[in-house]
Amino acid sequence: MDYIQAREYLLSKPEAIEDFPFGPEVAVYKIAGKMFATLGTEKGADGKPEGRMNLKCEPTQALMLREIFSAVIPGYHMNKQHWNTVILDGSVPQGELKRMIDHSYALVVKGLPKAKRQGLIAKYGEQVE
Structure with missing residues:
Protein backbone atom coordinates (compact mmCIF):
# COMPACT_ATOMS: atom_id res chain seq x y z
CA MET A 1 0.00 0.00 0.00
CA ASP A 2 1.42 3.36 -0.99
CA TYR A 3 0.45 6.91 0.01
CA ILE A 4 -2.37 7.20 -2.57
CA GLN A 5 -3.87 3.81 -1.68
CA ALA A 6 -3.68 4.61 2.04
CA ARG A 7 -5.40 7.97 1.50
CA GLU A 8 -8.18 6.34 -0.54
CA TYR A 9 -8.76 3.66 2.11
CA LEU A 10 -8.75 6.19 4.97
CA LEU A 11 -11.35 8.29 3.15
CA SER A 12 -13.48 5.20 2.44
CA VAL A 28 -5.32 14.30 9.40
CA TYR A 29 -8.24 11.89 9.10
CA LYS A 30 -11.15 12.31 11.50
CA ILE A 31 -14.48 10.79 12.40
CA ALA A 32 -16.90 13.09 14.23
CA GLY A 33 -14.09 15.58 14.81
CA LYS A 34 -11.76 12.99 16.39
CA MET A 35 -8.49 11.98 14.75
CA PHE A 36 -7.99 8.32 13.79
CA ALA A 37 -5.01 8.71 11.44
CA THR A 38 -2.42 11.04 9.97
CA LEU A 39 -0.71 10.63 6.62
CA GLY A 40 2.38 12.38 5.36
CA THR A 41 5.66 11.72 3.59
CA GLU A 42 9.32 11.72 4.56
CA ARG A 52 4.14 7.52 6.84
CA MET A 53 0.88 6.98 8.66
CA ASN A 54 0.06 7.35 12.36
CA LEU A 55 -2.66 5.01 13.61
CA LYS A 56 -4.26 4.59 17.01
CA CYS A 57 -3.78 1.12 18.49
CA GLU A 58 -4.57 -0.83 21.63
CA PRO A 59 -1.32 -0.73 23.68
CA THR A 60 -0.59 -4.48 23.79
CA GLN A 61 -1.28 -4.82 20.08
CA ALA A 62 0.88 -1.74 19.35
CA LEU A 63 3.88 -3.43 20.97
CA MET A 64 3.21 -6.71 19.17
CA LEU A 65 3.04 -4.98 15.77
CA ARG A 66 6.34 -3.20 16.46
CA GLU A 67 7.97 -6.56 17.17
CA ILE A 68 6.59 -8.18 14.01
CA PHE A 69 7.12 -5.38 11.48
CA SER A 70 10.23 -3.22 11.29
CA ALA A 71 8.11 -0.60 9.45
CA VAL A 72 5.91 -0.15 12.54
CA ILE A 73 7.48 2.15 15.12
CA PRO A 74 6.24 4.15 18.13
CA GLY A 75 3.96 6.99 17.04
CA LYS A 80 3.68 6.19 22.01
CA GLN A 81 1.60 3.83 24.12
CA HIS A 82 -1.53 4.32 21.99
CA TRP A 83 -0.19 5.28 18.54
CA ASN A 84 2.07 3.63 15.96
CA THR A 85 3.74 5.13 12.94
CA VAL A 86 3.65 2.84 9.92
CA ILE A 87 6.23 3.42 7.19
CA LEU A 88 4.62 2.68 3.84
CA ASP A 89 7.67 0.98 2.33
CA GLY A 90 5.82 -2.09 1.05
CA SER A 91 6.99 -4.40 3.83
CA VAL A 92 3.64 -4.57 5.67
CA PRO A 93 1.03 -6.57 3.72
CA GLN A 94 -1.90 -4.53 2.41
CA GLY A 95 -4.43 -6.65 4.31
CA GLU A 96 -2.59 -5.96 7.57
CA LEU A 97 -2.48 -2.23 6.85
CA LYS A 98 -6.23 -2.21 6.22
CA ARG A 99 -6.77 -4.11 9.47
CA MET A 100 -4.66 -1.55 11.37
CA ILE A 101 -6.64 1.33 9.83
CA ASP A 102 -9.93 -0.40 10.68
CA HIS A 103 -8.72 -0.96 14.26
CA SER A 104 -7.72 2.70 14.65
CA TYR A 105 -11.05 3.89 13.27
CA ALA A 106 -13.02 1.49 15.52
CA LEU A 107 -11.12 2.62 18.64
CA VAL A 108 -11.99 6.23 17.93
CA VAL A 109 -15.64 5.41 17.21
CA LYS A 110 -15.76 3.45 20.47
CA GLY A 111 -14.63 6.58 22.33
CA LEU A 112 -17.28 8.85 20.82
CA PRO A 113 -20.25 10.01 22.90
CA LYS A 114 -22.92 7.32 23.11
CA ALA A 115 -25.51 9.13 20.95
CA LYS A 116 -23.02 9.81 18.14
CA ARG A 117 -21.63 6.27 18.29
CA GLN A 118 -25.10 4.71 18.22
CA GLY A 119 -26.10 6.94 15.30
CA LEU A 120 -23.08 5.78 13.30
CA ILE A 121 -23.78 2.14 14.14
CA ALA A 122 -27.45 2.52 13.18
CA LYS A 123 -26.50 4.12 9.85
CA TYR A 124 -23.46 2.00 8.90
CA GLY A 125 -23.67 -1.16 11.02
CA GLU A 126 -20.50 -3.26 11.25
CA GLN A 127 -18.56 -0.85 9.02
CA VAL A 128 -17.91 1.36 12.06
CA GLU A 129 -17.28 -1.30 14.68
Missing part, protein backbone atom coordinates in the same frame (compact mmCIF):
# COMPACT_ATOMS: atom_id res chain seq x y z
CA LYS A 13 -14.28 4.84 6.13
CA PRO A 14 -17.84 6.02 6.92
CA GLU A 15 -18.01 9.78 7.49
CA ALA A 16 -14.21 10.13 7.47
CA ILE A 17 -12.92 13.57 6.58
CA GLU A 18 -9.47 14.81 5.59
CA ASP A 19 -8.18 17.95 7.32
CA PHE A 20 -4.86 19.83 7.39
CA PRO A 21 -4.68 21.49 10.84
CA PHE A 22 -0.85 21.19 10.98
CA GLY A 23 -0.22 22.54 7.49
CA PRO A 24 -0.22 21.03 4.00
CA GLU A 25 2.48 18.42 4.72
CA VAL A 26 0.37 16.20 6.99
CA ALA A 27 -3.22 15.11 6.35
CA LYS A 43 12.49 10.88 2.71
CA GLY A 44 13.19 7.17 2.83
CA ALA A 45 16.58 5.49 3.06
CA ASP A 46 16.96 5.85 -0.71
CA GLY A 47 16.22 9.59 -0.55
CA LYS A 48 12.83 9.22 -2.23
CA PRO A 49 9.62 10.24 -0.45
CA GLU A 50 7.72 7.46 1.30
CA GLY A 51 4.40 7.56 3.08
CA TYR A 76 5.89 10.04 15.86
CA HIS A 77 4.74 13.15 17.81
CA MET A 78 2.00 11.01 19.42
CA ASN A 79 1.36 9.13 22.66
Whole structure:
Protein backbone atom coordinates (compact mmCIF):
# COMPACT_ATOMS: atom_id res chain seq x y z
CA MET A 1 0.00 0.00 0.00
CA ASP A 2 1.42 3.36 -0.99
CA TYR A 3 0.45 6.91 0.01
CA ILE A 4 -2.37 7.20 -2.57
CA GLN A 5 -3.87 3.81 -1.68
CA ALA A 6 -3.68 4.61 2.04
CA ARG A 7 -5.40 7.97 1.50
CA GLU A 8 -8.18 6.34 -0.54
CA TYR A 9 -8.76 3.66 2.11
CA LEU A 10 -8.75 6.19 4.97
CA LEU A 11 -11.35 8.29 3.15
CA SER A 12 -13.48 5.20 2.44
CA LYS A 13 -14.28 4.84 6.13
CA PRO A 14 -17.84 6.02 6.92
CA GLU A 15 -18.01 9.78 7.49
CA ALA A 16 -14.21 10.13 7.47
CA ILE A 17 -12.92 13.57 6.58
CA GLU A 18 -9.47 14.81 5.59
CA ASP A 19 -8.18 17.95 7.32
CA PHE A 20 -4.86 19.83 7.39
CA PRO A 21 -4.68 21.49 10.84
CA PHE A 22 -0.85 21.19 10.98
CA GLY A 23 -0.22 22.54 7.49
CA PRO A 24 -0.22 21.03 4.00
CA GLU A 25 2.48 18.42 4.72
CA VAL A 26 0.37 16.20 6.99
CA ALA A 27 -3.22 15.11 6.35
CA VAL A 28 -5.32 14.30 9.40
CA TYR A 29 -8.24 11.89 9.10
CA LYS A 30 -11.15 12.31 11.50
CA ILE A 31 -14.48 10.79 12.40
CA ALA A 32 -16.90 13.09 14.23
CA GLY A 33 -14.09 15.58 14.81
CA LYS A 34 -11.76 12.99 16.39
CA MET A 35 -8.49 11.98 14.75
CA PHE A 36 -7.99 8.32 13.79
CA ALA A 37 -5.01 8.71 11.44
CA THR A 38 -2.42 11.04 9.97
CA LEU A 39 -0.71 10.63 6.62
CA GLY A 40 2.38 12.38 5.36
CA THR A 41 5.66 11.72 3.59
CA GLU A 42 9.32 11.72 4.56
CA LYS A 43 12.49 10.88 2.71
CA GLY A 44 13.19 7.17 2.83
CA ALA A 45 16.58 5.49 3.06
CA ASP A 46 16.96 5.85 -0.71
CA GLY A 47 16.22 9.59 -0.55
CA LYS A 48 12.83 9.22 -2.23
CA PRO A 49 9.62 10.24 -0.45
CA GLU A 50 7.72 7.46 1.30
CA GLY A 51 4.40 7.56 3.08
CA ARG A 52 4.14 7.52 6.84
CA MET A 53 0.88 6.98 8.66
CA ASN A 54 0.06 7.35 12.36
CA LEU A 55 -2.66 5.01 13.61
CA LYS A 56 -4.26 4.59 17.01
CA CYS A 57 -3.78 1.12 18.49
CA GLU A 58 -4.57 -0.83 21.63
CA PRO A 59 -1.32 -0.73 23.68
CA THR A 60 -0.59 -4.48 23.79
CA GLN A 61 -1.28 -4.82 20.08
CA ALA A 62 0.88 -1.74 19.35
CA LEU A 63 3.88 -3.43 20.97
CA MET A 64 3.21 -6.71 19.17
CA LEU A 65 3.04 -4.98 15.77
CA ARG A 66 6.34 -3.20 16.46
CA GLU A 67 7.97 -6.56 17.17
CA ILE A 68 6.59 -8.18 14.01
CA PHE A 69 7.12 -5.38 11.48
CA SER A 70 10.23 -3.22 11.29
CA ALA A 71 8.11 -0.60 9.45
CA VAL A 72 5.91 -0.15 12.54
CA ILE A 73 7.48 2.15 15.12
CA PRO A 74 6.24 4.15 18.13
CA GLY A 75 3.96 6.99 17.04
CA TYR A 76 5.89 10.04 15.86
CA HIS A 77 4.74 13.15 17.81
CA MET A 78 2.00 11.01 19.42
CA ASN A 79 1.36 9.13 22.66
CA LYS A 80 3.68 6.19 22.01
CA GLN A 81 1.60 3.83 24.12
CA HIS A 82 -1.53 4.32 21.99
CA TRP A 83 -0.19 5.28 18.54
CA ASN A 84 2.07 3.63 15.96
CA THR A 85 3.74 5.13 12.94
CA VAL A 86 3.65 2.84 9.92
CA ILE A 87 6.23 3.42 7.19
CA LEU A 88 4.62 2.68 3.84
CA ASP A 89 7.67 0.98 2.33
CA GLY A 90 5.82 -2.09 1.05
CA SER A 91 6.99 -4.40 3.83
CA VAL A 92 3.64 -4.57 5.67
CA PRO A 93 1.03 -6.57 3.72
CA GLN A 94 -1.90 -4.53 2.41
CA GLY A 95 -4.43 -6.65 4.31
CA GLU A 96 -2.59 -5.96 7.57
CA LEU A 97 -2.48 -2.23 6.85
CA LYS A 98 -6.23 -2.21 6.22
CA ARG A 99 -6.77 -4.11 9.47
CA MET A 100 -4.66 -1.55 11.37
CA ILE A 101 -6.64 1.33 9.83
CA ASP A 102 -9.93 -0.40 10.68
CA HIS A 103 -8.72 -0.96 14.26
CA SER A 104 -7.72 2.70 14.65
CA TYR A 105 -11.05 3.89 13.27
CA ALA A 106 -13.02 1.49 15.52
CA LEU A 107 -11.12 2.62 18.64
CA VAL A 108 -11.99 6.23 17.93
CA VAL A 109 -15.64 5.41 17.21
CA LYS A 110 -15.76 3.45 20.47
CA GLY A 111 -14.63 6.58 22.33
CA LEU A 112 -17.28 8.85 20.82
CA PRO A 113 -20.25 10.01 22.90
CA LYS A 114 -22.92 7.32 23.11
CA ALA A 115 -25.51 9.13 20.95
CA LYS A 116 -23.02 9.81 18.14
CA ARG A 117 -21.63 6.27 18.29
CA GLN A 118 -25.10 4.71 18.22
CA GLY A 119 -26.10 6.94 15.30
CA LEU A 120 -23.08 5.78 13.30
CA ILE A 121 -23.78 2.14 14.14
CA ALA A 122 -27.45 2.52 13.18
CA LYS A 123 -26.50 4.12 9.85
CA TYR A 124 -23.46 2.00 8.90
CA GLY A 125 -23.67 -1.16 11.02
CA GLU A 126 -20.50 -3.26 11.25
CA GLN A 127 -18.56 -0.85 9.02
CA VAL A 128 -17.91 1.36 12.06
CA GLU A 129 -17.28 -1.30 14.68
